[in-house]
Amino acid sequence: MNDHREASLYRLLMDLVSIPSVSPSSEGENRIAGFIHGKFQELPYFREHPEDLRLLPLEGDSLGRHLVFAMVRSAAETPDTVVLMGHMDVVGTEACGSLAPWAFQPEEYTRRIASAEISEDAREDLETGDWLFGRGLADMKSGVAAGMDLLIEAVMGRCNYDANVAVLFVPDEENNSSGMLSASSCLARFQEEEGLRYLACIDLEPTFATGDEAKPTIYLGSIGKINPFFFCAGKETHVGEYYEGFCAAPVISRINLMLDGNPEYADSLFGKAYPPFGCMRQMDLRREYSATIMTRAFAFYSYLTATRLPGQILSLMREVATEALRSAIEKYTANASAFAGMGGSSSSPRKWVPTVISFGELCEKAKALLGGDYDRFVGETLGSAPEGSDERSRAAILVEAMAGLCGIPGPMVVIGFLPPWYPHRANLGSNPGEQVMERVASETVMEMERQFGETLEIRPFFEGVSDLSYCGFQGDKSEMDIFAENMPGWGLPYKLPTEALAVLDIPVLNLGALGKDAHKNTERINLPYMMNVFPGILRFLVKRIIEGYRS
Numbered sequence: 416m417n418d419h420r421e422a423s424l425y426r427l428l429m430d431l432v433s434i435p436s437v438s439p440s441s442e443g444e445n446r447i448a449g450f451i452h453g454k455f456q457e458l459p460y461f462r463e464h465p466e467d468l469r470l471l472p473l474e475g476d477s478l479g480r481h482l483v484f485a486m487v488r489s490a491a492e493t494p495d496t497v498v499l500m501g502h503m504d505v506v507g508t509e510a511c512g513s514l515a516p517w518a519f520q521p522e523e524y525t526r527r528i529a530s531a532e533i534s535e536d537a538r539e540d541l542e543t544g545d546w547l548f549g550r551g552l553a554d555m556k557s558g559v560a561a562g563m564d565l566l567i568e569a570v571m572g573r574c575n576y577d578a579n580v581a582v583l584f585v586p587d588e589e590n591n592s593s594g595m596l597s598a599s600s601c602l603a604r605f606q607e608e609e610g611l612r613y614l615a616c617i618d619l620e621p622t623f624a625t626g627d628e629a630k631p632t633i634y635l636g637s638i639g640k641i642n643p644f645f646f647c648a649g650k651e652t653h654v655g656e657y658y659e660g661f662c663a664a665p666v667i668s669r670i671n672l673m674l675d676g677n678p679e680y681a682d683s684l685f686g687k688a689y690p691p692f693g694c695m696r697q698m699d700l701r702r703e704y705s706a707t708i709m710t711r712a713f714a715f716y717s718y719l720t721a722t723r724l725p726g727q728i729l730s731l732m733r734e735v736a737t738e739a740l741r742s743a744i745e746k747y748t749a750n751a752s753a754f755a756g757m758g759g760s761s762s763s764p765r766k767w768v769p770t771v772i773s774f775g776e777l778c779e780k781a782k783a784l785l786g787g788d789y790d791r792f793v794g795e796t797l798g799s800a801p802e803g804s805d806e807r808s809r810a811a812i813l814v815e816a817m818a819g820l821c822g823i824p825g826p827m828v829v830i831g832f833l834p835p836w837y838p839h840r841a842n843l844g845s846n847p848g849e850q851v852m853e854r855v856a857s858e859t860v861m862e863m864e865r866q867f868g869e870t871l872e873i874r875p876f877f878e879g880v881s882d883l884s885y886c887g888f889q890g891d892k893s894e895m896d897i898f899a900e901n902m903p904g905w906g907l908p909y910k911l912p913t914e915a916l917a918v919l920d921i922p923v924l925n926l927g928a929l930g931k932d933a934h935k936n937t938e939r940i941n942l943p944y945m946m947n948v949f950p951g952i953l954r955f956l957v958k959r960i961i962e963g964y965r966s
């Protein structure tokens with residue numbers, strides 16, 4: 416790349432990073448979308464073809480945010496289109512501590528971080544002078560800059576592709592991915608109305624690894640992430656008459672002990688296991704102190720998937736909840752008998768009938784009870800959550816209210832899912848598009864070696880969770896229904912564009928900058944790679960994808 420081009424890419428990257436587009440925020444995220452749109456608008460091509468440059472509002476977004484879609488058409492008319500995508504938002508700067516005010520000014524931030532406490536690996540990188548530190552540099556303004564740079568070059572006619580090349584930049588990826596959820600509906604519409612045929616969606620997320628593992632990598636898929644929840648209800652009693660009731664604590668504790676970090680439940684593909692269930696939050700749902708034992712508890716998990724879908728995960732959760740209840744009741748009975756034997760009580764232990772019910776089944780019961788008032792009940796209950804409540808806390812309130820309404824005697828467990836859900840996208844080599852992606856990835860590895868003498872690794876999944884999850888859906892559509900039925904508050908407002916996901920099936924890849932420590936105070940990119948290697952290898956990849964479908 417010549418010096419002028421390099422300078423303009425660097426300038427573009429600095430401009431993008433300087434906009435604090437922390438999500439969710441109306442101001443920052445709209446500012447960066449406006450900046451990108453504005454940059455494209457300056458180009459004569461888009462003045463002649465304004466219909467190919469769009470700043471589109473997200474569907475039903477309370478913050479009024481936008482996505483950017485821009486496309487340069489091939490000289491010969493074709494439906495074939497390669498999409499380069501990325502997210503414009505970043506995470507906050509809390510992790511940067513006292514250096515936070517400079518987090519969006521990489522040069523200054525890099526100078527200042529030299530005097531901060533940082534890991535050995537970060538220190539070594541800093542001392543090479545090749546790494547630039549700052550919020551959003553890796554994740555993923557580097558990718559956005561590279562995508563813009565490629566499109567601008569194509570628009571100026573300095574590089575011709577035998578297919579349309581588009582960029583798609585979305586907000587909110589670090590939050591609920593509402594940007595990409597809206598975008599998948601747009602992509603489905605362009606496919607339907609304009610007849611576009613998507614050859615590939617290339618996400619430009621940076622490498623996601625630490626230490627010696629942090630090598631340039633091309634990812635063939637994107638890991639899935641789902642948030643299963645458990646709501647446990649017991650039977651209230653005064654602590655002075657403990658055995659007259661049933662405490663929820665031993666039930667939720669058993670679930671946690673069985674599930675959290677247990678490799679037995681880890682998903683795997685091609686002989687490699689992915690991380691197990693990890694507990695994200697555990698809470699009781701009581702609001703006041705009293706002498707009543709704890710009768711309601713809620714816990715939710717994150718679980719990374721490579722193959723598993725909601726139906727299978729729900730049955731696994733049912734097994735775990737059933738076993739937790741069985742074992743908690745067994746222990747209760749043993750305790751109560753022993754207590755009676757110690758002269759503590761003259762009555763015999765109570766008999767408990769446990770219930771495990773999915774949120775979907777609970778809703779059916781509530782509908783039968785409420786009839787036409789069901790929707791109002793759901794709306795009012797969600798509306799009763801304190802202003803600004805997190806979606807997951809609102810969901811817990813709804814489950815609790817519905818369990819109360821249905822009056823199922825405890826001990827019981829309700830199982831279901833919380834937003835957001837990132838379905839996995841794996842390359843199984845099962846269709847021509849996936850086969851092209853696999854082949855082209857290998858060719859890119861060879862090209863990297865030939866042109867730059869660098870090693871490029873191929874990995875099955877981008878393990879940091881990405882918007883590639885929404886380039887289609889790998890599984891039966893009914894699996895999306897299972898998720899929807901078992902997610903408290905589906906559509907209010909969180910939902911997946913299930914219709915769009917069912918009609919999209921875009922082959923995916925991820926190739927990005929060489930970065931490290933995304934979300935940390937030491938987030939950084941390797942500058943020589945960003946400026947000299949990544950742009951060339953990305954152009955090669957796009958060209959080979961287009962040719963790959965024709966050979």
Ligand SMILES: [Zn+2]
Nearest residue numbers: 502554555620
């Ligand atoms: Zn990212």
